[in-house]
Amino acid sequence: MCGIVGYIGHRNCFPILIKGLKRVEYRGYDSVGLALLSRDSFEVFKKVGKVNELEGEISNLSSNSCLGIAHTRWATHGGITEENAHPHVDCSKGIAIVHNGIIENCNELKEELILKGHTFLSETDSEIIAHILEEEYKSNKDYIKATLNTVSKLKGSFALLAVIKDLELIIGARLDSPLTIGIGKDEYFVSSDILSFIEYTDDVIFLNNREVCFIKRDSLTLMNFDGSEIKRDIVKVAKELSDLSNKVFEHYTLKEIHEQTQVVRLALLQDEKRFKTFLEGIKRAKKIYFTGCGTSYHACVLATYLLAKFPKLTSEALIASEFDSIFELIDKDTLLIAISQSGETADLLSCVREAKAKGAKVFALVNNVNSSLVREVDLFLPLNCGPEVGVAATKSFIAQLALLYLISLSLKGDNSMIKELYNLSNSIEEVLKLEEDIKRLALKYKDSKDFYFIGRALHYPIALEGALKLKELSYIHAEGLAAGELKHGPLALISDGTPTLAINPSDETYQRTLNNASEMKARGAKIIGLSDENNSLYDDFIKIPKVMEVFYPIIEVIPLQLLAYYVTLQRKLNPDYPRNLAKSVTVP
Numbered sequence: 254m255c256g257i258v259g260y261i262g263h264r265n266c267f268p269i270l271i272k273g274l275k276r277v278e279y280r281g282y283d284s285v286g287l288a289l290l291s292r293d294s295f296e297v298f299k300k301v302g303k304v305n306e307l308e309g310e311i312s313n314l315s316s317n318s319c320l321g322i323a324h325t326r327w328a329t330h331g332g333i334t335e336e337n338a339h340p341h342v343d344c345s346k347g348i349a350i351v352h353n354g355i356i357e358n359c360n361e362l363k364e365e366l367i368l369k370g371h372t373f374l375s376e377t378d379s380e381i382i383a384h385i386l387e388e389e390y391k392s393n394k395d396y397i398k399a400t401l402n403t404v405s406k407l408k409g410s411f412a413l414l415a416v417i418k419d420l421e422l423i424i425g426a427r428l429d430s431p432l433t434i435g436i437g438k439d440e441y442f443v444s445s446d447i448l449s450f451i452e453y454t455d456d457v458i459f460l461n462n463r464e465v466c467f468i469k470r471d472s473l474t475l476m477n478f479d480g481s482e483i484k485r486d487i488v489k490v491a492k493e494l495s496d497l498s499n500k501v502f503e504h505y506t507l508k509e510i511h512e513q514t515q516v517v518r519l520a521l522l523q524d525e526k527r528f529k530t531f532l533e534g535i536k537r538a539k540k541i542y543f544t545g546c547g548t549s550y551h552a553c554v555l556a557t558y559l560l561a562k563f564p565k566l567t568s569e570a571l572i573a574s575e576f577d578s579i580f581e582l583i584d585k586d587t588l589l590i591a592i593s594q595s596g597e598t599a600d601l602l603s604c605v606r607e608a609k610a611k612g613a614k615v616f617a618l619v620n621n622v623n624s625s626l627v628r629e630v631d632l633f634l635p636l637n638c639g640p641e642v643g644v645a646a647t648k649s650f651i652a653q654l655a656l657l658y659l660i661s662l663s664l665k666g667d668n669s670m671i672k673e674l675y676n677l678s679n680s681i682e683e684v685l686k687l688e689e690d691i692k693r694l695a696l697k698y699k700d701s702k703d704f705y706f707i708g709r710a711l712h713y714p715i716a717l718e719g720a721l722k723l724k725e726l727s728y729i730h731a732e733g734l735a736a737g738e739l740k741h742g743p744l745a746l747i748s749d750g751t752p753t754l755a756i757n758p759s760d761e762t763y764q765r766t767l768n769n770a771s772e773m774k775a776r777g778a779k780i781i782g783l784s785d786e787n788n789s790l791y792d793d794f795i796k797i798p799k800v801m802e803v804f805y806p807i808i809e810v811i812p813l814q815l816l817a818y819y820v821t822l823q824r825k826l827n828p829d830y831p832r833n834l835a836k837s838v839t840v841p
């Protein structure tokens with residue numbers, strides 16, 4: 254999961270590429286680089302670190318280049334070093350490439366190239382693309398043929414951009430990693446994500462799998478990998494994507510936590526016909542599976558509880574990367590519902606493709622309506638929560654939950670509860686006022702070595718999500734546990750001072766979870782109660798507003814997001830850029 258950006262046109266491309274990189278930096282931020290071409294120069298700059306560090310280093314650049322490609326990296330092959338940063342160049346230093354994905358046959362290709370006398374400067378798989386293109390272009394000086402021959406040799410997943418010295422064009426190719434072209438006035442943008450150029454144009458062309466593009470100042474040519482030309486309509490995308498200003502908040506993560514006051518209502522705004530078809534698909538299915546990764550998987554778990562509770566339907570939640578374990582059960586009577594914020598998660602996309610190949614119907618709940626997932630499923634419902642830039646999923650999770658409640662309650666036909674759901678925004682406002690209390694808790698628990706979240710029934714997926722938020726942002730080891738499971742092993746982990754957060758609103762699970770918390774307290778745990786009702790058992794207490802019992806999951810996750818955020822600040826870490834992670838995991 255890296256971010257790639259390209260520009261060719263009439264403007265100085267340096268500031269355009271830098272700003273574009275900042276917009277896709279959520280996809281990876283181990284290192285950054287760019288290649289700038291002009292009539293008399295071909296310059297490559299790269300650095301370990303974030304975009305603003307490279308920008309600072311070359312801010313006095315007097316480049317007048319109007320053609321360039323750029324890259325922000327999440328390391329897959331090869332460590333985080335300057336040599337491994339993209340762009341990579343060929344031996345003649347006349348070709349530069351940037352790549353997002355994994356070249357699975359890189360070793361055998363590299364051996365062949367070394368035998369032909371190529372020397373490699375990096376440990377990455379991506380660098381071989383530059384050398385193959387060099388070989389192919391050297392033999393016939395035909396950049397189209399050279400490109401088609403190059404991509405035909407590559408196995409795995411790639412979205413790549415290439416530039417060749419003295420040629421005023423950008424070459425692009427796509428197999429399983431996203432690549433979109435923005436059409437401006439006498440200028441073109443190309444990127445992993447529309448966010449990088451949306452402020453310049455909302456006219457785009459999506460490159461599909463096994464397609465290449467050749468972009469000149471005044472022309473765009475699309476081809477299949479077999480060389481047949483393609484005509485593709487321009488699509489106009491929503492301009493509001495460009496509202497990425499982080500006016501008030503220190504981090505995107507906090508901004509997006511606060512945007513949750515509106516997210517429930519936005520998620521409930523669904524096209525009537527599309528929504529009805531979605532419900533029909535669920536009613537007709539003989540087997541229903543939910544699948545997702547990370548936070549989206551936690552939404553899948555809650556979905557199975559909601560379908561059982563309201564329309565009394567059986568369904569199963571599966572981590573996308575574990576989907577193979579039940580693959581034999583998938584058939585034409587299966588409905589697979591994929592849940593995703595980015596719509597580009599590789600593990601999820603391969604599930605979708607496998608399920609479709611077996612004849613299953615595939616639906617999706619997804620935030621990025623311009624994503625690969627949207628183009629590959631039979632029907633999708635948008636989360637409508639706007640771009641989520643913080644690596645930690647926050648508002649997209651609330652949007653997923655709201656939509657899953659709407660689906661389940663609509664299948665039951667309970668309009669009164671749907672009205673209650675719609676009014677939850679007021680309670681979310683209330684919860685966000687807990688910020689000062691949460692800051693104090695964060696200070697108290699910032700040095701914890703381990704942290705446990707316990708919950709029952711609908712609160713169990715929230716315990717999983719609270720743990721994921723804390724560990725991915727603050728790097729504290731955290732686990733979400735089904736409260737009833739403690740005595741079956743995890744209780745052995747409890748010792749003096751072990752912090753445990755009990756998700757325990759006053760609903761049908763209240764007393765049993767309180768008993769579990771008591772068992773932990775008896776063994777030395779520090780209990781943080783998260784509830785609408787305090788109890789003397791709690792060493793600390795987070796008071797959430799009373800809501801209709803079934804809706805507590807939407808309310809109770811917000812204090813957990815805030816806790817993870819403020820613990821992270823206390824630990825002097827940047828919540829927008831957690832180490833080793835990226836926002837969209839586009840590699841399997």
Ligand code: AGP
Pocket residue numbers: 545546547548549592593594595596597598601644645646647725835836837838
């Ligand atoms: C959650 O905070 C993480 N960012 C990660 O687990 C994420 O939920 C997962 O990678 C799935 O992403 P998706 O929803 O875009 O498919």
